[in-house]
Amino acid sequence: MPGITQVRWCGFGGQGVVLAGLLLGQAGVLQGRYVAGSNSYGAQARGSGCKSEVVFSDGPIDFPHLTTADILVTMSQAAYDQYCTDVVPGGLIVYDAPHVTPRKGPDARQVGIPATDAALNKLRNKQAANIVLLGALVEMTSLVSPSAVERAIGQHGGGRFLKPNLEAFNTGREMGRQVHG
Amino acid sequence: MLPEGMYYFSGNDASAEGALAAGCRFYAGYPITPSSELMERMAARLREIGGVFVQMEDEIASISAVIGAAWAGAKAMTATSGPGFSLMQEAIGYAAFTETPCVVVDVQRAGPCTGQATKVGAGDIMQARWGSHGDYQVIALSPWSVQEMYDLTVRAFNLAERFRVPAMLLADEAVAHLRETIKISDAKEIWDRKKRTGASPFGTDEEDGVPPMPAFGEGERLAVTGSTHDDWGFRKTDDPDVHARLVARINEKVLRQEQAIGETESSFLEDADTAVIAYGFTARTSLYAVKQLRKEGLKVGLLRLKTLWPFPESAVGRAGGCVKRILVPEMNRGQVAGEVRKCVRCDVEPLGLTNGEVVPPDAITDALRRMAR
Amino acid sequence: MTRAMEQYLRPGVKATPFCPGCGHGILMGLILRAIDQMKMDMKKMLFVSGIGCAAWIPSPHYDGDTLHTLHGRALAFATGAKLYNPDLTVMVISGDGDLSSIGGNHLIHAARRDIDLKVICANNMIYGMTGGQVASTTPVGKKTATTAEGNPYRPFDLGRLVTAAGATYVSRYSVTQPVSLINSIKKALRHKGFSFIEVMSPCPTQFGRRNRLDKPEDLVADLMERCIPEEDAEGMSEAELAEKIVTGEILPCRE
Missing domain, CATH: 3.40.50.970 (Thiamin diphosphate (ThDP)-binding fold, Pyr/PP domains)
Known part of the structure; x- marks a missing residue:
């Protein structure tokens, strides 16, 4: 399918995986792209495996689920181990360093972002790691624009969370710029 | 809104x-x-x-x-x-x-x-x-x-x-x-229930078999019951004719409208020798699979059921008359495949998956390739 | 039933469907007297019932809107109708088995929500329509079609049950206490909240004949002796009260 980008974001329940996927997808819609997002989770609200997949396209999407990821974002070792080989050759893997240890093997660019550490040490809010990763991802790819994500945060992560979310997003963008060079 | x-x-x-x-x-x-x-x-x-x-x-x-x-x-x-x-x-x-x-x-x-x-x-x-x-x-x-x-x-x-x-x-x-x-969009047709003061709420001579329906508090002194009832809602629990007439009407008023209620959508069926009949999310996967196989030159098409009940017998029967075989992928063990069989004479192959996952595109393309051989 | 109440009956209704000696016919008239004295507008009254003999008290006999529902579910149907159209006066009339056994969960939740429903539970202490099986309200030791040796389990105290669940007007009377019962129904009609009136109603066909109260008048006499107003019950010993049914307002409402 031409003009299609598939993103898989995964980790544990409670890490904000679903919200990250929602913000990414909403940002795409705000930019006028066709988007299909789906989540998979277990019955436990906290701690079981969780993934959010977003398909971006320039036209209507036939099959809305992810087939092979162009971009994989992993927030846990278990998620990394499960999905790191299911990435297109030359794709991108972003992982939460140093909590996830990458392996050799995947034919993809692998980038460690110390998102949880930054969330804990700089933002004093471990729960912001997902938004930090989102900021880094936006800088490393041209998937969606930063302003579209900011508007999406206003829609779905607003209220009293707006300020800390935007702060986390900007922290992530800074980290992404350093990686991107 | x-x-x-x-x-x-x-x-x-x-x-x-x-x-x-x-x-x-x-x-x-x-x-x-x-x-x-x-x-x-x-x-x-x-x-x-x-x-x-x-x-x-x-x-x-x-x-x-x-x-x-x-x-x-x-x-x-x-x-x-x-x-x-x-x-x-x-x-x-x-x-x-x-x-x-x-x-x-x-x-x-x-x-x-x-x-x-x-x-x-x-x-x-x-x-x-x-x-x-x-x-x-x-x-x-x-x-x-x-x-x-x-x-x-x-x-x-x-x-x-x-x-x-x-x-x-x-x-x-x-x-x-x-x-x-x-x-x-704002442009959509909205249907509101028929009302007619003084009309019997459980019986009608109208052709569609659908009586008007008043609401409580409108002074119509409605008598609503789940027991067998006459046109006015009086219990008639011993009268075989009243029971037969009521059961027939509540069935026929829907079945007679099968073609009006039943909505289906065909893709690539004109020259197809093999049809996929699917519904819900699986129809989406099926269309994706059919498009893949069309690129390989296979004459496959899709009939998508937007209505499941009353079962769209007419559309399924027409599709069955034009192809040699039908594949019915679904996330159960052949519930709709059985209904399709009742409407067509050609071979019907169920593809039932019950593993808690959607039917993947590969499962449908593999089955269609095998059926085409 | 005297002619005076005929205006409240649906045209075409000729007779009650109840057995000779059944208390439900009396209750059917007493409810209408309360409605008559309150000058209620029958066009704005909805009577909801479940399944069983008592569910036939309003349906289709009363000349308002009647909704004869599924076994146990009258309160849930009534909740939907009342919430959507608060102008309706919604009265739920059904039996003990319907409201407190199969419908027990709906009963406690309707009481908890304190929605303005006037519930009249005709308690004949047995499943009448299905042939006299033991109910959640059958006293210990009583014989039924499924307890030939006598009921081994305790019955619900419905008044205390719904009071604990949050009802805001609760009373218990017998059809042998018509004046008090009419007054209580009138209070329920005035009360804006969940009202529950338990009405003891004799069932000679299923309960009486299995428990040595063969004739309807025996059962009525038994009820009259056993149902005592709460003021009479004061000072009585536990042994004296064992066989009694104390009637009156279990939870008075603010007027």
Whole structure:
């Protein structure tokens, strides 16, 4: 399918995986792209495996689920181990360093972002790691624009969370710029 | 109502918005995965626009409250999943027999029993049709996208009101939890129930067999009962003719409209020798698979069922007359495949997957390639 | 039933469907007297019932809107109708088995919500329509079609049950106490909240004949002796009260 980008974001329940996927997808819609997002989770609200997949396209999407990821974002070792080989050759893997240890093997660019550490040490809010990763991802790819994500945060992560979310997003963008060079 | 425009909604959100657009102003429900987000949205939105929301003590109470509200004049709905849908069946039979318009959204998950509560399935197709005792009809629609979670919820309300029958949206977890871009526009047809002062509410000479329906409190002194009743609602529990006539009418008023109610969509069927017949999320996968195989030169096509009950026999029969074989992929062990077999003479191969996952495109392309050999 | 109440009956209704000696016919008239004295507008009254003998008290006999529902579910149907149209006066009339056994969960939740429903529970202490099986209200030791040796389990105290669940007007009377019962129904009609009136009603066909109260008048006499107003019960010993049914307001409402 031409003009299609598939993103898989995964980790544990409670890490904000679903919200990250929602913000990414909403940002795409705000930019006028066709988007299909789906989540998979277990019955436990906290701690079981969780993934959010977003398909971006320039036209209507036939099959809305992810087939092979162009971009994989992993927030846990278990998620990394499960999905790191299911990435297109030359794709991108972003992982939460140093909590996830990458392996050799995947034919993809692998980038460690110390998102949880930054969330804990700089933002004093471990729960912001997902938004930090989102900021880094936006800088490393041209998937969606930063302003579209900011508007999406206003829609779905607003209220009293707006300020800390935007702060986390900007922290992530800074980290992404350093990686991107 | 929401302003016209593009939205990034989950299927559950879209169904709730479709209900409101259709005029739904009463919702009663009980939490159950994977339908709960629909209830949460209705709770918030009915409060905003001045409708009634109530979370009941169980699913039996939910559908009962919906029927009570419908007779008080409301367009009313509930949403649930397999286990709750099972609990609602007796009252769905009540709604069919008392000709109460109402909408039930069943977001199907992987059963039987508690099964895999967060995983997808399509095992309630037969339950939707035969779940309550006795002979009755319902209408059931099958959405394949978030857009159709909206559009077909509107249609379910219209059909429920038009024919005074419970209408169901047989969604599945994959479509209900999918998020997609959808277009909401003001241009849509809305059907409101017929009313005629002094007319009998349970019998009619009209050709469509659908009597007008007044509401409680309008001075019509309604007598509503789930026992066999005459045109005015008087219990007639010993009269064989009254029973036969009533059962026949509540069935025929729906079955006679099979072609009007039944919506299907064909793709690449004109020159196909093999057809896929599919519905819900699986139809989406099927179209993707058919397009792949067309590139390889295989003469395959798709008939998508947007209506499941009354079963679109005419369209399925026509498709079956033009192809040599039919594949029916579904997330159950052949519930619709069996219905297809009743309508066609060619070979029908079921492809039933019950592992809590959607039918993957490969499973359909592999089966079609094998069938083509 | 005197002619005076005929205006409240649906045209075409000729007779009650109840057995000779059944208390439900008396209750049917007493409810209408309360409605008559309160000058209620029958066009705005909705009577909801479940399944069983008592469910036939309003349906289809009363000349308002009647909704004869599923076994046990009357309160859930009534909740939907009342919430959507608060202008309706919604009265739920059904039996003990319907409201407190199969419908027990709906009963406690309707009481908890304190929605303005006027519930009249005709308690004949047995499943009448299905042939006299033991109920959740059958006293210990009484014989039924499914307890030939006598009921081994305790019955519900319905008044205390719904009071604990949150009802805001609760009373218990017998059809042998017509004046008090009419007054209580009138209070329920005035009260804006969940009202529950338990009405003891004799069932000679299923209860009486199995418990040595063969003739209807025996059962009525037994009820009259056993049902005592709460003021008479004061000072009585536990042994004296064992066989008694104390009547009166269990939870008075603010007027």
